[in-house]
Every structure is written in structure tokens, then in C-alpha cells.
């Protein structure tokens with residue numbers, strides 16, 4: 211064996227098992243495995259989960275919060291401020307910040323990330339190319355999926371359509387889009403499908419982002435997805451309009467979303483910061499209805515979106531922090547709800563990102579995190595430290611610490 215992990219908890223049964231790893235894959239899971247191994251980790255009853263999956267993140271504009279403030283805290287000012295800052299980004303600057311953000315993810319046990327890398331005619335491909343280079347540089351430690359992302363819109367930013375094609379030719383994994391920030395949301399969606407079909411790629415849209423539901427385009431997106439035979443290949447971020455929608459209108463849309471197998475990336479860190487800014491009292495949460503979507507059979511993920519920038523001036527690149535925030539915000543703390551939260555940062559995004567061989571099961575990739583908690587039910591609540599992060603059988607992160615009590 212390449213690696214043997216002894217005495218760890220891998221599910222809600224809280225029953226300790228050993229995990230044997232060979233050639234980067236999980237070979238055997240059983241009690242008391244006795245086999246020679248290059249390395250043995252003594253788990254001491256700690257919880258092991260599969261590597262965390264970050265389903266929606268902007269590495270290229272991470273860690274710029276201190277440069278120019280977003281004083282109103284609105285989406286409008288966040289876009290304005292970031293637009294000004296973007297013109298100052300150099301390749302070196304993006305490289306430094308994105309590297310720092312990737313290191314934060316890895317140390318927090320994230321081993322897969324889908325990142326939206328943006329471009330527009332005035333800024334060119336600086337950021338995009340840098341992210342593509344980092345994808346290659348870090349491939350042994352974290353799998354990076356790159357979404358070609360036209361943040362400034364396509365029709366309202368002439369030249370962007372050609373850049374979308376170029377980005378796909380440069381190796382983008384997924385076609386991104388932003389119907390809410392373009393002159394014609396429906397035409398925007400149609401064009402994204404045209405590009406996705408040409409390159410046979412999945413789609414991931416910044417679908418909508420407001421406190422009211424009027425003008426929603428998610429129903430159209432579902433119909434288009436089914437018409438094009440793209441079921442299971444389309445993901446949407448934010449989708450805050452649905453949080454404002456009464457059940458009578460919401461339920462048929464959720465049914466349609468389940469039929470179209472749309473994946474939803476709920477982004478509570480950003481949506482809570484920017485949403486409800488015009489509410490004088492009883493300020494809305496402005497977050498997509500996670501429980502209703504989940505109960506309607508939609509694949510729901512929780513993701514970070516931004517780390518310390520005008521859209522989200524906080525965050526440590528830690529998905530457990532996002533999940534902990536979502537528990538009160540999306541009413542996920544109930545007895546029947548809590549256990550559905552961890553999958554929203556593991557299995558569900560793994561499904562959305564089409565990760566193969568994911569999980570703590572025999573035959574799966576040995577990409578695991580050993581957590582400093584001994585009760586599987588408290589995996590999020592304890593906010594445990596990541597003791598070991600293992601990618602394809604290799605220990606990439608190892609926490610060494612010593613507590614000294616002077617009393």
C-alpha cells in the first residue's frame with residue numbers, strides 16, 4: 211500500500227474504519243486492515259471526508275478589497291469599483307493574488323474548483339491566460355475547471371463574442387455567461403448555447419442577481435436546456451430572484467428546473483452582502499431558496515464566489531465557513547436539514563462539475579481531508595481544522611501544532 215489511514219469515521223454511522231490507498235485510489239475500506247504501507251496515518255477516530263469542491267469562485271479578482279472601497283455595499287457600486295480596479299490589473303498582479311487564493315483553498319481542504327475567468331475587449335486575456343497557467347501549475351494539488359466568463363456582457367461589450375470563441379480555443383472547460391448584465395438576456399442565453407454546442411462544453415451562468423423576481427429568465431433557460439438536449443449540463447449561480455417568488459409561481463419553475471437537471475450554486479457570502487440594500491427594515495436575505503430547490507429534486511451547491519473584494523469583503527477561502535453561514539441563512543439547521551448541508555460542498559458540486567470517481571468509497575480517487583472532529587454529524591458545526599489534505603494518495607497538507615497550557 212502507498213498509504214494506510216487507520217481508525218477514521220467516514221459516515222453518519224460514526225463507526226471507525228481503515229482506508230487503504232494504492233496508486234492514488236481507494237483500494238479497501240474495512241476495520242483493522244493489516245498490510246504493509248509506505249506511510250500510515252493514525253486517524254485517532256477523526257472524521258474523513260472527500261476533498262471539498264468549490265463550485266463557483268473568481269480567482270482573478272480575489273483579494274483586492276483594500277484597494278478601493280465599495281462604500282454603499284450595492285451590486286452597482288461593486289461592479290463600478292471592480293471595473294476601475296480591473297484596468298490596473300497586470301498579469302503579475304493576477305498571478306500573485308490568484309496564487310494566494312489557491313493556497314488558501316488547498317489549506318482548507320478544497321481539492322477541486324470551478325473558477326470563472328473573465329475577459330473583455332478593453333482588458334484582454336491577461337487574467338484568463340494567467341488562470342489557465344495556474345490550472346496547469348497546480349494540477350497535482352487541486353483540479354481547476356476554468357469557465358470563460360464575459361463579466362461585462364456580450365452584446366453590450368462589442369468584441370466579446372469573438373473573445374468567447376478564442377477562450378474556448380485556448381482551452382476553457384466551460385462556457386460562462388451573465389444574462390442579467392446584458393442588453394437582451396434571452397438572446398444572451400441563446401448565444402451561450404450556440405457556443406457551448408459548437409465546442410461540446412457545459413454551461414455555467416451568472417443567472418440573475420436581484421431582490422425581486424420580475425423579469426426572471428430561469429424558466430426560459432430550463433426550456434432551452436431541454437430543447438437542446440443539455441439536461442444535466444447547465445449550472446446557474448446566484449438565482450436570487452427565486453428567493454423573492456411566491457410558491458404558486460415558484461413551484462412550477464422548480465419542477466421545470468428538476469426536469470432540465472439544472473445545478474444551482476447558491477452564493478450566500480456575496481448575496482447577503484449585496485442583497486436587500488434598499489430595504490429600510492425587515493431586510494431580505496436575498497438568497498436562492500435552498501430547501502425548496504433541494505426538496506424539488508434540484509442539485510444544490512454552496513459556493514464562495516469571491517474572497518475579499520468589492521462584491522464580498524470577507525472570506526478565507528474556506529467552504530466550511532460558507533456552509534456554516536448557510537445553515538442559519540437558508541434554514542438548514544433543522545434535524546432533517548443539517549445532514550443535507552455537507553453534500554452541498556462535496557457530492558452535489560462533484561456531480562455538477564462531473565467529477566469522476568469522487569467520494570470515500572472503494573475505487574474512488576484517494577482525495578481526502580482528515581478533520582479535527584470525531585463526530586460526523588458535527589463536521590460543519592465544529593468548523594474543524596484540516597489535519598491532513600490528501601490528493602490522489604499524496605499528503606499535500608499536514609497540520610503540525612502544539613498547544614501549550616501555562617496553568
Ligand SMILES: [Zn+2]
Nearest residue numbers: 326416447515
Ligand atoms: Zn460569480
